[in-house]
Amino acid sequence: MQSTKEPKKLGRERLERIIEMCIVIENHNVDPFTLNIDEIIKVVKEYFPHWQHPDELKLDAETLHHLASVIKLQSEWVKQRSTSLYTDPFLLEEKILQIGKQEMVNVFLKAWHPLIEFEQISLNSLAQGLLYWEALAPLGERWKDLDVSEVSMGFASRDELIKQGVLGDREFSEELNCYWQELRDCVAKKGQDGKIQYWDFIGADTYEETVQRAFITSFLVTYGYATLEIDRLEEQVFIKPFDKQKTEILTQQSTSVPIAVSFEDWQKWKRGELD
Amino acid sequence: MSKKKGVYGSKVKKTTQMLFYKRHQKPGVKGWELRKALGSDYPKVLDLLDDYLKPLDLQVKTVFEEEKTPEKPTLEELDKARFYVALRGDLPVKDKLLGWRIDDLAGLAITISFIISKKGQVARKDAEKLLSEKMPNWKVGLNIDRYIRYGYLTQDDNGQLFLDWRTRAEVDQKALINMLLSTDAQKAETAEPKEEEPQEQENEQ
Secondary structure (H helix, E strand, O other), rough: OHHHEEEEEHHHHHHHHHHHHHHHHHHOOOOOOOHHHHHHHHHHHHHHHHHHOOHEEEHHHHHHHHHHHHHHHHHHHHHHHHHOOOOOHHHHHHHHHHHHHHHHHHHHHHEEOOOOOOOOHHHHHHHHHHHHHHHHOOOOHHHHOOOOOOOOOOOHHHHHHOOOOOOOOHHHHHHHHHHHHHHHHHHHHHHOOOOOEEHHHHOOOHHHHHHHHHHHHHHHHHHOEEEEEEOOOEEEEEEEOHHHHHHHHOOOOOOOOOOOOHEEEHHHHHHHOOO | HHHHHHHHHHHHHHHEEEEHHHHOOOOEHHHHHHHHHHHOHHHHHHHHHHHHHHOOEEEEEEEEOOOOOOOOHHHHHHHOOOOEEOOOOOOOOHOOOOOOHHHHHHHHHHHHHHHEEEEEEEEEEEEEEEEEEOHHHHHHHHHOOOOOOOOEEEOOOEEEEEEHHHHHHHHHHHHHHHHHOOHHHHHHHHHOOOOOOOOOOOOOO
């Protein structure tokens, strides 16, 4: 038993690392040729017989999907370099450093086609200017003295700040607790496997409210009241509440997960088009 | 037939006025403005004007919104494009400095080429370092600011420089790079001492 579990665990870790590497390449942070595709395919093949459960097969498929994206990037790289438009940036930089001022200007002038633009006053535009001047009220009439009364400095109470909308009417911890309870209720009603789609929780009638809910939800995750589950293959994000706050999360090194809450996404969610 | 010719004649005249005279902060006219003033056949009018301008060594230049020029632009792409009148060919150096000091023009040429070599984006400090090899430090920053003000370059909040609308309208980037790559470095060095008389220019474009 021990002998089958170990390669599985190792295999999972290796595939996850491969996916991470592929994502870095897809984001154009690393040269696509850093990845040795043949070697990676060997790794995928090696562990494939061990996979039995759907989530394991999904991981395998996800790895292949990302590998395909990297191969596509490699192919684009080759295509671009094989066209006549491609020039070696290092060679070009070297030329720029070596070339003299006069020669540079000579070269530039052959490729420079300056625009032509005339500026000329006409009788008509002068007449329009005069008419405008005639109709313009004097400064004294346009800039009336502003009645600004002097106000002395003072302190604002918490109630006043709440009234002005600077602070919410509840303590932040109280607010978090309410959201946590709401999340658990939501999952109990509409969720599956103890989790709910992220947008189904944060989505509200107005975009402003949605952004506010997303903001507070981020604290639910940061402070260990809930966690995020990301399905990279389906590009879905779920939020899963914990029954008890996990304080150990606060002491561990965590990773940030940026989730865009754009107005377009909110509109799509409203129309039921956001998967 | 002659009536049609007359219609196009007046449309060409109107287009000439629109393209030659400055209407906005930036020179040139957008396609949709031409469509509004001339009708949906404005691309044909522009072709006619281009033919008229050819013997004068001028051309109607089209700059599309997208960086790449489409092979067969759609009407929508033309509507969003900007049209200018520009020099068609090239003139001898002395005639073509157009009031620029040779140092400033060389600095502009170097900066544009440097940005192209770095795939369209460089950190301003890197461009400044490059220019300061042959230009006094106090002048480098001022010159880059001027190139930005004229519309040749643009800078983002992270201090990255990019090529802006005027470079796309005025500079044949592919020709510049090809010519630059085919220059002989030794010849370039020997040509160095020849300097243009400094001309005072502050023609804010």
